[in-house]
Amino acid sequence: MLEAAFRGGKRYWGLLGVWMVLITMGLWAWSQQYVHGLTVTGMTQDVTWGIYIAQFTFLVGVAASAVMVVLPYYLHNHKAFGRMVILGEGLAVSAVIMCMLFIFVDMGQPTRVMNVLLHPTLNSMMFWDMLALGGYLVLNLIIGAVTFDAERKEAPPPTWIKPIIIISIPWAVSIHTVTAFLYSGLEARTFWMTAILAPRFLASAFASGPSLLILLALIMRKFTKFDPGDMAIRKLALIVAYAMTINVFFVGVELFTALYSDMPHHLHAFEYLYFGLHGHTALVPWMWTGAALTLVSVTLLLIPSIRNNLRFLGPICVAVIAAIWIEKGVGMIVTGFIPNPLGRITDYTPTMVEVGVTLGVYGIGFLLLTLIYKIVVNVRERMLTA
Amino acid sequence: MEKKSRREFLRETGALALGLGCGAPLVATSCTSSIRGDAGAERKWAMVIDVEKAKDPAVRKACREACERVNNVPSIPDPNEEIRWIWDEKYHDVFEDQIHDYTPAELLDTPVLVLCNHCTNPPCVRVCPTQATWKRETDGIIMMDMHRCIGCRYCMAACPYAARSFNWRDPRPFVPTDADGNFPSEFPTRTRGVVEKCNFCSHRLRDGLIPACVEAANELPGGEGALVFGDLMDPDSEVSRILREQRTISRRVSLGTGPKVFYIV
Numbered sequence: 001m002l003e004a005a006f007r008g009g010k011r012y013w014g015l016l017g018v019w020m021v022l023i024t025m026g027l028w029a030w031s032q033q034y035v036h037g038l039t040v041t042g043m044t045q046d047v048t049w050g051i052y053i054a055q056f057t058f059l060v061g062v063a064a065s066a067v068m069v070v071l072p073y074y075l076h077n078h079k080a081f082g083r084m085v086i087l088g089e090g091l092a093v094s095a096v097i098m099c100m101l102f103i104f105v106d107m108g109q110p111t112r113v114m115n116v117l118l119h120p121t122l123n124s125m126m127f128w129d130m131l132a133l134g135g136y137l138v139l140n141l142i143i144g145a146v147t148f149d150a151e152r153k154e155a156p157p158p159t160w161i162k163p164i165i166i167i168s169i170p171w172a173v174s175i176h177t178v179t180a181f182l183y184s185g186l187e188a189r190t191f192w193m194t195a196i197l198a199p200r201f202l203a204s205a206f207a208s209g210p211s212l213l214i215l216l217a218l219i220m221r222k223f224t225k226f227d228p229g230d231m232a233i234r235k236l237a238l239i240v241a242y243a244m245t246i247n248v249f250f251v252g253v254e255l256f257t258a259l260y261s262d263m264p265h266h267l268h269a270f271e272y273l274y275f276g277l278h279g280h281t282a283l284v285p286w287m288w289t290g291a292a293l294t295l296v297s298v299t300l301l302l303i304p305s306i307r308n309n310l311r312f313l314g315p316i317c318v319a320v321i322a323a324i325w326i327e328k329g330v331g332m333i334v335t336g337f338i339p340n341p342l343g344r345i346t347d348y349t350p351t352m353v354e355v356g357v358t359l360g361v362y363g364i365g366f367l368l369l370t371l372i373y374k375i376v377v378n379v380r381e382r383m384l385t386a
Numbered sequence: 387m388e389k390k391s392r393r394e395f396l397r398e399t400g401a402l403a404l405g406l407g408c409g410a411p412l413v414a415t416s417c418t419s420s421i422r423g424d425a426g427a428e429r430k431w432a433m434v435i436d437v438e439k440a441k442d443p444a445v446r447k448a449c450r451e452a453c454e455r456v457n458n459v460p461s462i463p464d465p466n467e468e469i470r471w472i473w474d475e476k477y478h479d480v481f482e483d484q485i486h487d488y489t490p491a492e493l494l495d496t497p498v499l500v501l502c503n504h505c506t507n508p509p510c511v512r513v514c515p516t517q518a519t520w521k522r523e524t525d526g527i528i529m530m531d532m533h534r535c536i537g538c539r540y541c542m543a544a545c546p547y548a549a550r551s552f553n554w555r556d557p558r559p560f561v562p563t564d565a566d567g568n569f570p571s572e573f574p575t576r577t578r579g580v581v582e583k584c585n586f587c588s589h590r591l592r593d594g595l596i597p598a599c600v601e602a603a604n605e606l607p608g609g610e611g612a613l614v615f616g617d618l619m620d621p622d623s624e625v626s627r628i629l630r631e632q633r634t635i636s637r638r639v640s641l642g643t644g645p646k647v648f649y650i651v
Binding site: 036037038039041043044045046048049103106107108109110112113115116118119121123124125126127130182183185186187188189336337340341342343344346 | 480512548554
């Protein structure tokens with residue numbers, strides 16, 4: 001089964017080549033960081049987390065969103081997702097690995113990262129996050145491998161896998177909840193310290209993750225004989241529509257509290273994001289782009305005839321992913337540090353090294369995803385022709 | 387029986403509730419005793435800074451220089467990478483929640499010495515995933531283990547006082563050495579990739595000395611009493627007496643961190 005990863009056409013090898021270029025570039029950039037320290041990044045004493053932790057946050061959401069196909073399929077016996085589930089699990093595996101790598105490249109002393117397990121600290125959310133992510137990776141690897149192996153042999157999956165699948169459902173919710181708790185439990189950072197952060201994270205995750213899954217499904221059925229089915233894609237689109245609308249509502253709730261209470265501490269962050277604070281406007285164009293993408297995509301998703309038209313769905317999903325990526329991967333983390341506890345505003349811009357490392361990690365993730373999907377497609381194509 | 391404050395009660399019940407999901411005894415011990423526990427404390431070190439007396443730039447400079455000398459603190463010119471143990475900030479930034487529209491401009495611009503507050507309930511300790519920073523049971527100092535720190539900077543996100551600095555680069559070339567290339571003190575220099583901060587000169591306390599900044603301020607003519615250091619467990623100590631007799635404030639008290647650096651304004 002695995003040998004399928006080593007056989008493929010020009011397009012397949014070309015795709016692997018693209019990821020390898022990104023990975024090589026990333027490795028070079030990371031070597032610079034390893035030799036010189038995090039001084040080569042754009043992070044500062046005031047903005048101590050940047051693009052790495054932001055990508056981590058975004059990707060935990062992508063990983064968690066596998067539950068949006070697992071839950072309907074296994075709990076509600078929603079047959080349409082039959083061929084989609086394995087794609088969700090494959091996406092979860094590669095997203096979790098990217099999350100772990102983004103944490104790793106952010107460490108000042110990467111060789112000591114095992115200290116988190118050597119000195120388990122139950123009061124640290126980072127410890128729980130590491131456990132949650134590690135566990136989620138293992139769960140998805142087991143579930144994906146076992147169910148797919150059964151499918152390949154055209155046999156029902158072993159019964160012992162069912163409880164593991166059930167556990168993986170709340171576990172998926174937990175990874176993004178604990179990730180939100182990393183931030184929302186900090187009294188020093190008003191912008192993050194809001195109870196709605198975890199629900200917001202989940203809503204945006206369940207919009208962006210399934211959007212990515214739809215895109216991947218559309219790509220696969222264009223270029224391979226494997227088709228997850230119109231029905232599955234349309235169901236996912238409905239999930240995206242719900243999740244994106246709920247996310248907009250949550251953001252609105254947050255904005256109301258800040259704007260109506262008019263408390264400077266709550267206002268500053270939003271002012272910084274959308275209008276700029278004392279001339280610091282680094283994120284303003286991003287945020288308005290994100291707002292426009294959100295507005296357009298939610299409107300289009302809410303119109304059934306447009307949402308169900310697979311020709312429009314691709315671009316809408318791109319807009320959703322971009323909007324959520326801006327929300328979490330650009331705005332969410334940096335703004336927690338602005339202004340700093342002493343009222344100082346320091347803008348943050350990632351350096352070329354940081355961008356290189358980031359692309360490298362994405363390269364590794366997409367390489368893994370390509371390999372997993374290739375194996376899946378190969379087996380399915382063979383089953384179709386058999 | 388020990389009287390429990392409402393905060394402690396809430397915290398313990400909260401920890402218990404959390405523990406239902408993830409191992410109650412473990413969470414209860416780690417959340418309550420290792421962070422909050424003052425039970426085994428023999429001392430509780432604290433500092434009082436007299437803002438008026440520390441107005442003299444010479445006093446603050448002496449404090450800073452003594453600290454840098456004694457702790458091998460690097461002098462990194464780039465403010466984005468500067469390592470700060472004790473430094474100046476303007477009154478309106480330090481006590482941002484204690485000023486109003488009619489606070490005199492002169493006071494707003496007054497420079498105030500700031501440093502780690504050695505909180506009673508330290509957020510940095512709560513979040514650290516490796517216990518590389520911890521509250522020393524015997525005297526309440528928030529310590530750092532530079533060999534255990536993984537450089538995740540979670541503590542910096544958690545500190546409401548911006549009292550922690552990360553070594554973005556190797557700090558050693560920025561520690562001024564003497565003609566023979568020796569560092570100013572025996573205190574270990576740090577490597578890059580770890581977080582550091584004021585430790586109330588714990589290495590000097592061990593030898594029966596007071597923190598270098600306090601000593602330097604008091605040795606300077608006119609600087610006497612600008613910084614006072616002592617034990618809150620001892621009712622006769624000077625810090626205990628000042629806190630009892632004078633009006634003092636500390637930073638962002640509403641957060642519940644319980645700073646142990648106090649200010650006379």
